[in-house]
Amino acid sequence: MGTTQLESAQEPKYWHLKTVLSEALDSEFSVGEILPNERDLAARFGVARATLRQALEQLELEGRLQRRRGVGTTVAPPRVGVSVGTTAQAWPGAADDSWGGLDGAEAVPPTAVARALGTADGEQVHTVRRSRIFAGRPVAAELLYIPAASVPGLPAIDTPTGALRARAVLRELQRSTLQGQDRSVELGSVGADDARELDRLPGAPVLVVTTRFYAGDRTAAVSVATYRADTCRLTFGDSGGVEIHQDPERHAS
Amino acid sequence: MGTTQLESAQEPKYWHLKTVLSEALDSEFSVGEILPNERDLAARFGVARATLRQALEQLELEGRLQRRRGVGTTVAPPRVGVSVGTTAQAWPGAADDSWGGLDGAEAVPPTAVARALGTADGEQVHTVRRSRIFAGRPVAAELLYIPAASVPGLPAIDTPTGALRARAVLRELQRSTLQGQDRSVELGSVGADDARELDRLPGAPVLVVTTRFYAGDRTAAVSVATYRADTCRLTFGDSGGVEIHQDPERHAS
Numbered sequence: 374m375g376t377t378q379l380e381s382a383q384e385p386k387y388w389h390l391k392t393v394l395s396e397a398l399d400s401e402f403s404v405g406e407i408l409p410n411e412r413d414l415a416a417r418f419g420v421a422r423a424t425l426r427q428a429l430e431q432l433e434l435e436g437r438l439q440r441r442r443g444v445g446t447t448v449a450p451p452r453v454g455v456s457v458g459t460t461a462q463a464w465p466g467a468a469d470d471s472w473g474g475l476d477g478a479e480a481v482p483p484t485a486v487a488r489a490l491g492t493a494d495g496e497q498v499h500t501v502r503r504s505r506i507f508a509g510r511p512v513a514a515e516l517l518y519i520p521a522a523s524v525p526g527l528p529a530i531d532t533p534t535g536a537l538r539a540r541a542v543l544r545e546l547q548r549s550t551l552q553g554q555d556r557s558v559e560l561g562s563v564g565a566d567d568a569r570e571l572d573r574l575p576g577a578p579v580l581v582v583t584t585r586f587y588a589g590d591r592t593a594a595v596s597v598a599t600y601r602a603d604t605c606r607l608t609f610g611d612s613g614g615v616e617i618h619q620d621p622e623r624h625a626s
Numbered sequence: 627m628g629t630t631q632l633e634s635a636q637e638p639k640y641w642h643l644k645t646v647l648s649e650a651l652d653s654e655f656s657v658g659e660i661l662p663n664e665r666d667l668a669a670r671f672g673v674a675r676a677t678l679r680q681a682l683e684q685l686e687l688e689g690r691l692q693r694r695r696g697v698g699t700t701v702a703p704p705r706v707g708v709s710v711g712t713t714a715q716a717w718p719g720a721a722d723d724s725w726g727g728l729d730g731a732e733a734v735p736p737t738a739v740a741r742a743l744g745t746a747d748g749e750q751v752h753t754v755r756r757s758r759i760f761a762g763r764p765v766a767a768e769l770l771y772i773p774a775a776s777v778p779g780l781p782a783i784d785t786p787t788g789a790l791r792a793r794a795v796l797r798e799l800q801r802s803t804l805q806g807q808d809r810s811v812e813l814g815s816v817g818a819d820d821a822r823e824l825d826r827l828p829g830a831p832v833l834v835v836t837t838r839f840y841a842g843d844r845t846a847a848v849s850v851a852t853y854r855a856d857t858c859r860l861t862f863g864d865s866g867g868v869e870i871h872q873d874p875e876r877h878a879s
Contacts, residue, residue, distance in 0.1 A: 388818055388828040399737075431829045434815045452812060458711070458862055484652070556862040558811050559705060560831060560855040562687045565641055575641040576684045578813060578831065602813040609711055609809040609862060 387427035390420055394428055398437055398448055408438070408446040434578070436603055455505075455512055455600065457582055458609040462554050464586065465501070465517055465596060466543035472503040472515065477539030482518045486595050489585060490520050499524065501539040504570055505598075512605050513582075514567040515598035519546055523593040549588040556584045558607060567599050578602040640680035643673055647681055651690055651701055661691070661699040687831070689856055708758075708765055708853065710835055711862040715807050717839065718754070718770055718849060719796035725756040725768065730792030735771045739848050742838060743773050752777065754792040757823055758851075765858050766835075767820040768851035772799055776846040802841040809837045811860060820852050831855040 408414065415425045429446060432438040439449045456471075465472070479497045482490065492498060498520045505513040521527075524545040532538050561581035568575040579599040586594040600607060661667065668678040682699060685691040692702045709724075718725070732750045735743065745751060751773045758766040774780075777798040785791050814834035821828040832852040839847040853860060 385818075385828055391815075391829070427829070431815045434813060434829075434831060436812070454810060557707060557859050558833065558862070559859040560687060560689070560813065560833065562684045565638075575638055576644070576680070576687075578687060580811065580813065580833075606810050606812040609811070 386420065387424045387431070390418060390424060391428040391431045393418070394432060395435075395437060398432075402448045404448050404450045406448045407444065408448070410445070433603070439603070449603070452606040453507055453512065453604055454606045454608045455507055456609075457558075457600075457607045458556055462551055464543070464547045464549075464551055465503070465515075465594070466540075467547065471507075472505050474502075474504040474506075475536040475539035475543075476502040476534060477536070477542055478502070478534045482595070486518050486597070489592050489595050490518060491591060492520050496520075499527075499542045501542055503539075510604070511571050511601075513598050513600040514570045515596055518595045518597075519593070523549065523588070546594060549593060552587040552590070554584055554586050556582060558582050560602070561599065563599055571599070571601050573601065573603075580605065580607060582607065639673065640677045640684070643671060643677060644681040644684045646671070647685060648688075648690060651685075655701045657701050657703045659701050660697065661701070663698070686856070692856070702856070705859040706760055706765065706857055707859045707861045708760055709862075710811075710853075710860045711809055715804055717796070717800045717802075717804055718756070718768075718847070719793075720800065724760075725758050727755075727757040727759075728789040728792035728796075729755040729787060730789070730795055731755070731787045735848075739771050739850070742845050742848050743771060744844060745773050749773075752780075752795045754795055756792075763857070764824050764854075766851050766853040767823045768849055770847060770849045772847045776802065776841070799847060802846060805840040805843070807837055807839050809835060811835050813855070814852065816852055824852070824854050826854065826856075833858065833860060835860065 402408070409417070411422055411425055411429075415422045418425070429438060429440075433440060436449055436452045438446050440446050463470075478500050480500045481487070481495055482492065482498055482500075487494070487496070487498075490498065498518050501517040501519065503515045503517070504511055505515070519542055524542055526548065527542065527545045530538050530541055559581050561579050562576045563571060563573050563579045565575045567579070568577065571579075573579075580602050582596075582598045582600060584596040584598070585592050586596070655661070662670070664675055664678055664682075668675045671678070682691060682693075686693060689702055689705045691699050693699050716723075731753050733753045734740070734748055735745065735751055735753075740747070740749070740751075743751065751771050754770040754772065756768045756770070757764055758768070772795055777795055779801065780795065780798045783791050783794055812834050814832050815829045816824060816826055816832045818828045820832075821830065824832075826832075833855050835849075835851045835853060837849040837851070838845050839849070
């Protein structure tokens with residue numbers, strides 16, 4: 374690791390250090406390798422511990438480093454490309470679905486979801502909780518909100534929670550004709566429930582994907598899915614099957 | 627602001643405080659209002675300053691609060707929904723484009739972009755820098771990479787940089803038939819150049835949208851766009867014109 378470029382920085386020192394460290398990660402370290410400790414790294418680059426820590430935080434944000442308790446800071450594997458949007462539209466729970474771990478219940482949705490669904494204040498809706506596993510690790514947790522009006526033929530369900538309940542609701546929802554869907558992605562922080570499921574601490578940054586499903590000229594269901602921002606790259610493929618095998622944005626930010 | 631729920635918390639204290647604060651923001655504060663100072667807030671909720679600060683950081687991550695120097699912490703306006711993907715595919719710079727501030731140059735792309743484009747090590751490509759303004763404020767900065775092979779009919783350009791150069795490259799690119807495009811979204815931190823343009827400090831979290839444009843059975847161009855994660859919600863509308871005017875995921879994460 375050279376320290377040559379650190380003198381003439383116009384940028385904040387930690388930012389420049391980040392760039393130099395990033396290049397060192399490419400050329401000198403392999404995935405999973407443990408970085409030298411902070412004291413040694415700071416000495417090597419002639420920076421204060423606080424500056425070093427800021428640079429390490431940036432690299433963590435960019436998915437280049439992982440900090441794990443009892444292990445230290447390791448070089449992260451490339452982010453996994455997880456397909457979120459395709460041209461083919463389908464109800465949640467359709468055959469080719471990559472979600473599992475179903476759990477159904479009833480709950481009052483958050484205000485903004487209730488507004489989107491057009492339900493009354495305090496009105497309960499069906500909820501379906503699902504999780505998405507990719508390469509053996511949990512990458513996303515989802516909560517679906519489905520008002521009673523969207524599943525009019527649903528038979529009375531005895532069980533207040535559980536997978537059977539969830540499946541019955543999804544099956545009934547799938548009987549309607551899906552008119553379209555809209556998606557949005559934004560930065561969020563993971564709640565306590567999802568944090569446990571995603572193996573993160575509450576408050577860790579996540580990518581929140583909100584999907585509105587339209588049927589019968591109204592919003593028939595809303596899905597709020599939280600993806601791990603450290604390990605996931607969300608892919609939206611419109612090109613009809615062209616897969617991105619490489620990782621073009623790895624160093625591009 | 628009540629403090630009632632703070633005792634029986636199973637979750638980390640700052641997380642629970644965040645939830646209570648979030649509800650208070652909804653019910654007691656309006657957009658743009660300045661929050662009481664940290665000392666007062668900590669006293670009010672009976673928590674340590676460090677706990678309060680963690681909760682405020684979470685709320686900033688979720689776009690609920692803004693911290694501005696010399697002003698203090700204010701209640702943020704709802705995030706702006708910025709359309710990123712539509713079913714209609716188009717080359718960058720096509721007529722209905724919402725980008726401006728063109729600047730063209732030549733540069734060696736980052737390794738991963740070069741790999742995607744299939745250019746040789748150290749080979750220069752055309753670059754076009756653009757920025758996106760929404761409601762009078764910069765929301766995104768983009769760098770397009772276009773190899774010489776994608777613009778074979780480009781006349782010799784005298785000017786090494788500038789808008790004329792950028793326009794000539796985009797015009798030539800648009801002559802090819804666009805076969806498709808793929809998009810990915812991931813978390814990143816903003817570089818020094820983009821930070822200036824987006825009015826952020828280097829290292830602030832951004833949503834990095836990477837788009838690959840396919841023509842002639844290869845990747846003809848790569849766009850790397852960084853969106854402000856604090857103010858933007860990226861929307862992907864597949865539903866043929868159904869607009870989301872509300873903000874359903876506001877409180878849903």
